[in-house]
Amino acid sequence: MGRGPLTWIVGIAVGIVLVLGVTALIGTNDESGQPVTGGEWAQNVCGAVGVWRGEIEAIVEDIRTPSASSTAGEEPQSETPQGRTGFIRAGLEQGVQATETMVEGIDNAGIPDTEDGEEAAERVSEWADSALTELEESQDSLDDEAETLEESIEQLTEAAGTIAAVLASGTQTIVEVSRLDTELVAAFVDTSTCQQLREERGT
């Protein structure tokens, strides 16, 4: 093949069109505001929460053992005090980003077509929104300059504590909505993502 720019621009364009076509064929699952079966809803909600939980776990691990997983860890000699305090801030930023994605996933899950389905969707959505607000507020609180060492430590502790709190409240919310009506109970028992989420919570 010649190396003229036109040849490879056309080739790449054809490839990209192919990728777009295949992605369109695979399709997405945007059911926002639409009634879906309890099983489908539970599968999607547990999936979104499970992915979010995995991200939060990774963030906590990053804060706890930065040298093991962050790029800065490859260069311990260049690790600076600024970089160290930045871990919690960076973790919160990533947490906010992960939670925004989870909210999107929960919105796309639709509304379960069960007796208390609307209430279930509303409660999960409320929790996701409040988790996002709490993490954002916590992130903002780090912008206020602490006047004393004690205040500074308190800020960091509160920020890290917020991550743990939203994780716990999320688990609790899922447990509560899974008991709202018999169809939802069955849906949460049968779906693979909810089973996986329960296993992870157990461990």
Added chain:
Amino acid sequence: MSTTDWVLIALQGAVVIGFIALGVRFGGMGLGLWGGVGTLVLVFVFGLDPGEPPISAMLIIVAVISAAAAMQAAGGIDYMVQIAGKALRARPKALNFFAPYVSWLLTVLTGTGNTFFSLIPVINELAYANKIRPERALAGSAVASTFGITASPVAAAMATMLPLVEIYNYDIVDVLLITVPASLIGIFVMAVFMNGYGKDLDDDVEYQRRLAAGEIQAPAPAGEIVLQPYAKRSVAIFLAGVAAICVFGVFEALRPTVAAEGGGVEPMSVTPLIQMFMLTAAALILLFAHVQAGDVAGTPIFKSGMVAMIALFGIAWMADTFIANNEDAIVSALGSLAENWPITIAIAIFLVAALTTSQSAATRTMIPLGLALGIGAGYMIAMWTAVAGVMFLPANGTQIAAAEADKTGTTTLGKRVIDHSFQVPLQICWIVTLLAGCAIVYLFFGDHTPVPPVPTTP
């Protein structure tokens, strides 16, 4: 983000691209030096915080080049050329297939593309000695080594990926069952293409110019090579060093443990191991192949390696300064693109990897988004291979080192930043790998997400 912020980001991006283009025009060390000027402009004019220079990659280049140059001084490269010449006599172009797969395997075993640095001088010399356009083997191998990341059980990006798909019942074996065959197919198609890519050396204008100007010597026929007495020994030591890196990359338990930040201990990362083993290999070659230390610095491999290191220093530092200060905006913009047009998710993954030059960042930010949009987890694993987009811009250490190693001038970093030698193989490989991965998921995994369950409990 206000319009002013976007204008500023665009201006900073233009500075980065402009200085890369300027550096490429000067070539060699000029690339690094203009990269340094670009960093200075970003910091002093735009007030950005300086990013991290790529210390690890630079030190790996130093260590690997020391070993490869010592081997060259001992005549080891000549020996490898002779052996390869015999092996490739019937089909010299087989190198264009063999080299990418070896490069891919090394990355798979060690979890880092940095191991590819050790192959660059060898592939370059073997290609040139066999009168194969070095660009074909070098660019193909550099790209193939990047695809080893998503096929490696020990890569950092894999550690980021697994927690995201475990909820959908995909474990590491499932992920590898998708990414390994997909990347093998992608590399094969790319190699087929690269096998006929560009003009043959005899017809290449730039190579002929360099040859006529005496900037480069014509390759000596394998039969005429007179081996130095300890050439074989130096090759054995060098290859033993590479093998040791692979063994320690695969078996974490063999690695020494270091104190973990959060308490306890953890296995040492592969990066310092590569440096240690390569420096040791260089020292052993000096000792057992009777090479004078002063001769090592005079070899062509050493000179091109050092130039590559300086080039990488400036360019990667400038790129990191831009990226570290704008990563959130880049990710957010491409995330919005994928949210609004979900069919662009694979391209968004590719672009996030390209613009952040981080496979882990692209994984962490874009895979959850794709899953939230309701794309099946299996398909997201297939699309994850698009994180190879890190090679889209010529700011990667292996790209710079490969271009510097090739004295024929066929492997280039491009004149317009994105028209570098690695672009076409990259585009072929990521598109084919992604499509092959999707086909594998469709045929063998089905779509795990969502599985509408039938309630069984009343």
